[in-house]
Amino acid sequence: ALRDDAQAELEATEESFRLMxxxxxxRGEGLTGILNAVRWLLGERPxxxxxxxxxxxxxxxAPRSIGSEKIDAEDRVMGRGEYRQTWSEWYAGGVLRTLEWATITHNPRPRPISETM
Known part of the structure; x- marks a missing residue:
């Protein structure tokens, strides 16, 4: 559902934006990060x-690779690490929010895209 929501949000008009x-x-960079992270988690993106x-x-x-991606995304959001020149902080933020939401069981982050319109 999150994959489909991210795809729909990429195509949304300004009046219907849900990502506050x-x-x-x-928006496009952040949504692409969400979409790529979800597709990777689902095995649709190698x-x-x-x-x-x-x-x-x-x-x-694997859990280890998810943890490494979280660290790399956080480093990029904070302007650290080797991916500073590769990904924008907005793309990395979408990836980070998605991976945290999908994998942290205690005090989880909110879903990266609201489930309500």
Missing amino acids: WLDPRH LAPISNEVDPANPLP
């Missing part, structure tokens, strides 16, 4: 959303 945490000028690493032996990401 994204600067409107960077490339990890930040590192672009691929594990051909495992179609679904």
